[in-house]
Amino acid sequence: MTLLMGSLHLGLIYGLMALGIYITFRILNTPDLTTDGSFTLGMAVSATLTVAGYPAYGILLGILAGALAGVITGLLQTKLKIHPILSGILTMSGLYTINLFILGDRSNVSLLGASHLFSWAAALLPNAAGRDITRLALTLLLACGCFAALVWFFHTHLGLCIRAVGDNDDMVRASSINVDAIRILAIALSNACVAFSGAVAAQYQGFADISSGVGMMVVGLASVIIGEMFFGRRSVTIGLLSAVCGSLLYRLIIALALKSDFFPAYALKLVSALIVTIALSLPAVRGWLQLARVKKEANQHAGN
């Protein structure tokens, strides 16, 4: 029960990040490595403001900070014409310093004793079971809210522009739309989601750690890809939904694997990397198999 509860929480919270990854990786068609930095950025801002007594502002400013990080990566990509992957890495590296600065030059900040969103939620109902429910309701509310807002957004004119830039930016330019501006906006939106995830995660787990963001990009990718295995790749709405569901599944799989001592906790990142590698290589492997089959058949015919 606690395992399921924990996976639900983590799945939904990291689902926010999966939404962000989905925006850059699938909609914009440009993987963005800012993620690792902006996740920790959201966390650091949230934790620092929570300790100072402003947990709600922590979340809001965390989101804003993430968006700003995205704008920087976007500017590097579009205006300075730096390769998208390198742009993300540059911002991410720079953010490490910024994050340490925000955390007050400490690698870890604990929220022990500070009140935050989850302690507020828990205080709504007195008994332990009720507390679990209100806390889960809070996570659910945040995740569903973000999901719904994104679904709405990607059906507005601006959302349509972002999807088109990821599909054929020549066509967008021919439609008198500023491709660079749209690209920057999309990367900002993505990193806002990622930082949102980090900001909520900090308050949920009760601490912020400078290394929390390491490998987050791969975790998010794994979620998106697991989701796509079940939902396929269809519309944006289904895509966004599959990112959140993929995150839930990912957390459940990981929790089960950890519980059954299938692999130790420190193997998590390697396992995530393997999941992503296998999923992304499936089309190529399928191609080889098909080619091998066609060749074999052709040889048989030639032999006859």
Next chain:
Amino acid sequence: MLVIDKAQKTFLQGMPNQRVALDSLSLTLAQGEFATMIGSNGAGKSTLFNAITGAFLLDSGRITVNGVDITWRPPHKRAFQIGYLFQDPMKGTAPHMTIVENLSLAYSRGRRSPLRPGVTKKDAAFFRTQLARFGMGLEDRLDAKVGLLSGGQRQALSLLMSTVAGPGLLLLDEHTAALDPVAAEKIMVLTKEIVQEQNLAAIMITHNIRQALAVGSRTIMLEDGRIALDISGEARKDMTPAALMQHYTPGTASKV
């Protein structure tokens, strides 16, 4: 409508393989004038279009559209007044989006307020009537992904997308060259209709000499980045495809 004044462009300036693609080229096109453009491979026809749409900036010279100097404008700002269509049907459309989404973007021309719905019922109804005249059944497939359409259908859609917002100037770069004869004919008929209806200024690049003389009211031949021939009216009426062939300077292709 379109005034090009001494446009100059050299690619790979200062390199051993530098090439003058536009050589002090001047050209004026009136509103409603439909010109065809011919010339050997590498003559600079596509380069001229790219200069007009803003794919690169000129080394020197000016380009004016509708009295507005666009020489320094970025491509997306020029696109308000210029619709363009290329040989490759894939270039003009977003394959993973639906017909109605593609049309909505092209129709909005960046002027729709950003948070309004991207696709509205009213627009969809308008697109349906516009698509119906193509006679390709596209009007019943507004929610189909564009990637599923044939080359001819995609080119028809691109034609509608590039003209639906009333651009004023239409540039067509061998836009029927990749299509089968039936589809090509159909797109040609639609092109002529739309240009006439909207009274567009248009330039159509083609390698079909017969078409170059039959379509529109003016024929321009480009050679080595310069206008080698520019005929209209009587002179054009008297021109035969065979006589026009004589104007192609042999060997340009081998120089490239």
